[in-house]
Amino acid sequence: MTIQDVARAAGVSAMTVSHVINDHPHVKSETRERVLRAIADLDYRVNVAARNLRTGRTGTIGLAVPEVDRPYYGQLAAEIIIAAARHNLKVAIEQTGASREGELDALALSRNRLYDGLILSTVGLGPADTDLLKVDYPIVILGERIFDGPVDHVAMPNVEGARAATAHLIERGCRRIALIDGGAQGDEVNVSSLRYTGYRQALEEAGLALDPRLVAPTEQFTMAGGATAARRLADGGADFDGVFCVTDTVAIGVLRGLADRGVRVPDQVKVIGFDNIAEGAYSVPSLSSIDPDHPLMAGTAVDLLVSRLARKGKQKQVAVREFVSRFSVVARESTGG
Amino acid sequence: MTIQDVARAAGVSAMTVSHVINDHPHVKSETRERVLRAIADLDYRVNVAARNLRTGRTGTIGLAVPEVDRPYYGQLAAEIIIAAARHNLKVAIEQTGASREGELDALALSRNRLYDGLILSTVGLGPADTDLLKVDYPIVILGERIFDGPVDHVAMPNVEGARAATAHLIERGCRRIALIDGGAQGDEVNVSSLRYTGYRQALEEAGLALDPRLVAPTEQFTMAGGATAARRLADGGADFDGVFCVTDTVAIGVLRGLADRGVRVPDQVKVIGFDNIAEGAYSVPSLSSIDPDHPLMAGTAVDLLVSRLARKGKQKQVAVREFVSRFSVVARESTGG
DNA sequence: CGCCCGATTTGTATCGATAAAAACTTGTAT
DNA sequence: ATACAAGTTTTTATCGATACAAATCGGGCG
Numbered sequence: 175m176t177i178q179d180v181a182r183a184a185g186v187s188a189m190t191v192s193h194v195i196n197d198h199p200h201v202k203s204e205t206r207e208r209v210l211r212a213i214a215d216l217d218y219r220v221n222v223a224a225r226n227l228r229t230g231r232t233g234t235i236g237l238a239v240p241e242v243d244r245p246y247y248g249q250l251a252a253e254i255i256i257a258a259a260r261h262n263l264k265v266a267i268e269q270t271g272a273s274r275e276g277e278l279d280a281l282a283l284s285r286n287r288l289y290d291g292l293i294l295s296t297v298g299l300g301p302a303d304t305d306l307l308k309v310d311y312p313i314v315i316l317g318e319r320i321f322d323g324p325v326d327h328v329a330m331p332n333v334e335g336a337r338a339a340t341a342h343l344i345e346r347g348c349r350r351i352a353l354i355d356g357g358a359q360g361d362e363v364n365v366s367s368l369r370y371t372g373y374r375q376a377l378e379e380a381g382l383a384l385d386p387r388l389v390a391p392t393e394q395f396t397m398a399g400g401a402t403a404a405r406r407l408a409d410g411g412a413d414f415d416g417v418f419c420v421t422d423t424v425a426i427g428v429l430r431g432l433a434d435r436g437v438r439v440p441d442q443v444k445v446i447g448f449d450n451i452a453e454g455a456y457s458v459p460s461l462s463s464i465d466p467d468h469p470l471m472a473g474t475a476v477d478l479l480v481s482r483l484a485r486k487g488k489q490k491q492v493a494v495r496e497f498v499s500r501f502s503v504v505a506r507e508s509t510g511g
Numbered sequence: 512m513t514i515q516d517v518a519r520a521a522g523v524s525a526m527t528v529s530h531v532i533n534d535h536p537h538v539k540s541e542t543r544e545r546v547l548r549a550i551a552d553l554d555y556r557v558n559v560a561a562r563n564l565r566t567g568r569t570g571t572i573g574l575a576v577p578e579v580d581r582p583y584y585g586q587l588a589a590e591i592i593i594a595a596a597r598h599n600l601k602v603a604i605e606q607t608g609a610s611r612e613g614e615l616d617a618l619a620l621s622r623n624r625l626y627d628g629l630i631l632s633t634v635g636l637g638p639a640d641t642d643l644l645k646v647d648y649p650i651v652i653l654g655e656r657i658f659d660g661p662v663d664h665v666a667m668p669n670v671e672g673a674r675a676a677t678a679h680l681i682e683r684g685c686r687r688i689a690l691i692d693g694g695a696q697g698d699e700v701n702v703s704s705l706r707y708t709g710y711r712q713a714l715e716e717a718g719l720a721l722d723p724r725l726v727a728p729t730e731q732f733t734m735a736g737g738a739t740a741a742r743r744l745a746d747g748g749a750d751f752d753g754v755f756c757v758t759d760t761v762a763i764g765v766l767r768g769l770a771d772r773g774v775r776v777p778d779q780v781k782v783i784g785f786d787n788i789a790e791g792a793y794s795v796p797s798l799s800s801i802d803p804d805h806p807l808m809a810g811t812a813v814d815l816l817v818s819r820l821a822r823k824g825k826q827k828q829v830a831v832r833e834f835v836s837r838f839s840v841v842a843r844e845s846t847g848g
Numbered sequence: 849c850g851c852c853c854g855a856t857t858t859g860t861a862t863c864g865a866t867a868a869a870a871a872c873t874t875g876t877a878t
Numbered sequence: 879a880t881a882c883a884a885g886t887t888t889t890t891a892t893c894g895a896t897a898c899a900a901a902t903c904g905g906g907c908g
Binding site for chain 2: 863864865866867
Binding site: 430 | 563579796
């Protein structure tokens with residue numbers, strides 16, 4: 175079942191069929207009808223592999239995220255699929271396992287031309303990998319800027335959001351605010367370090383001291399990690415009345431960890447996260463958070479990618495673009511009372 | 512940068528390069544070395560579109576799920592990606608939006624030969640669509656059996672699991688057990704109706720009457736739907752001391768809805784879900800559930816698909832296979848006390 | 849009536865890899 | 879030395895669609 179069969183059935187050439195399929199102008203409507211009928215009769219479908227080979231386009235973009243089963247990334251993926259569909263693009267999802275190698279693998283796959291472009295949610299790649307991003311297909315990085323990277327970049331307002339989250343706790347009466355983050359990893363600039371900065375700034379602005387005993391690291395941004403960190407914090411003896419968690423997923427784990435120790439939220443301790451994942455609206459207590467406007471981020475990431483896809487051959491000298499999303503504070507029960 | 516360039520650089524023919532790439536035997540190791548060096552020097556990558564066209568295989572399987580951002584499907588997708596990787600297969604995720612059209616679209620895409628096979632998590636397709644599944648590439652259905660469908664099928668032990676869940680509530684002392692499910696849709700066999708059957712059986716076995724006022728429908732299997740149903744139930748005046756929810760996602764919404772009405776879980780009402788999603792272990796209270804062994808289901812689905820991929824040309828007369836997973840009851844706080 | 853122009857249709861070459869089979873090597877048995 | 883088998887490499891054709899360019903058609907106009 176090829177375009178040739180359709181051509182034969184419709185009594186035209188293969189090229190005419192191709193023109194019909196691709197909505198080219200200059201096809202008599204009577205001919206178009208005949209071709210369309212033949213296509214329907216034979217139940218013909220284009221062979222995308224052949225088309226890809228000839229055109230060099232696949233109509234698919236790659237999305238590489240650490241893990242699809244983490245709510246944040248699942249929701250991000252859903253948004254990106256929606257945004258890509260607006261441009262008639264399919265999305266193939268890669269899991270990088272939050273590792274540098276996984277992210278490099280994702281880059282390598284695009285080089286196989288499986289995808290026309292790649293949206294890469296980085297966690298593991300660092301400034302040292304800048305060179306690896308100098309490839310001949312479009313990339314958009316979702317996450318922290320890779321220093322001087324040669325690619326477009328969509329980021330959250332990490333510092334400002336974290337500052338607002340912490341300020342929100344202060345406003346609600348907290349004075350001894352714990353931070354649960356990824357721990358310092360040298361001088362690296364990442365989600366954790368940026369949000370730590372925002373936390374520090376907010377404390378400073380309010381004239382509150384930063385107590386190192388209240389900074390609890392968790393290696394993984396998971397519910398398990400959050401629960402463990404919260405229990406450790408509660409067991410540590412240091413007094414605290416608020417917790418800012420590096421992500422909502424961690425925060426949900428923290429709510430659980432505090433419940434394990436009989437700490438009442440928000441009465442004794444108030445909790446706020448970052449990301450505004452859907453689950454936060456349904457936890458008990460419901461979770462206050464920073465909403466970085468995911469649909470906007472997803473839409474922007476796809477738009478940036480698409481604009482470079484279009485500009486394939488010609489003037490590829492478009493300046494690297496940087497987009498930082500906006501945010502809003504979503505106050506729910508966990509900081510109420 | 513093609514295989515020809517590599518051949519030239521290595522001083523061999525394109526076929527020899529192809530043999531090296533595909534690990535064919537009968538390549539002198541000295542020649543292999545030379546080719547590999549040329550590949551590395553030129554940083555060559557195969558053009559998968561060309562390979563796909565020639566071989567008719569894409570190395571990618573499709574996974575069509577209602578929505579990736581629902582925890583159950585996200586976790587399922589993650590498991591399937593892992594299982595597929597064991598067979599060197601990539602997974603492309605489609606969202607069907609839980610609609611019949613979306614599921615049909617996913618089928619159509621495979622017909623475009625974008626994928627070698629399809630794992631389809633059905634919600635909308637019914638017995639009437641049996642014919643549409645008679646296609647020339649392998650399909651595995653994840654979900655309820657489409658009556659007499661011509662394809663392999665992986666299911667959960669819905670009736671037995673639901674019965675066990677309800678029995679668990681009874682065992683913990685519940686006597687007036689509510690059900691939150693998808694509502695009856697005619698005689699259709701689906702997740703909702705099967706789990707309803709299990710619920711009914713368990714009540715019967717325990718000699719408890721089925722009170723229609725305790726059967727609360729929710730159109731969507733979402734947290735929002737669960738919360739709404741729970742609030743309606745609590746407001747309805749009918750007395751109840753247990754709730755069996757059709758899925759964990761709904762159950763988490765139910766926990767929220769009950770909290771909204773000041774109903775204490777598990778003191779006043781015990782709650783159990785179905786699926787054992789990761790979030791259930793971290794909710795407050797943590798959620799009891801039925802664990803249908805997702806890794807086993809995902810692995811089986813991929814294995815079934817792969818076994819048909821291998822048998823492409825030859826004897827395709829392998830009987831349709833049916834796999835029903837096992838389950839276990841996971842008791843947590845929501846049915847404790 | 850012949851010419852020209854735009855609209856419509858078609859022929860040809862090609863994208864890059866690999867299947868199939870032919871051709872060439874080498875080693876070994878006769 | 880000769881033939882043959884096994885190992886190694888190359889030649890040729892092809893997968894199915896589309897870019898490009900050329901051919902054909904159908905009025906309108908001088």
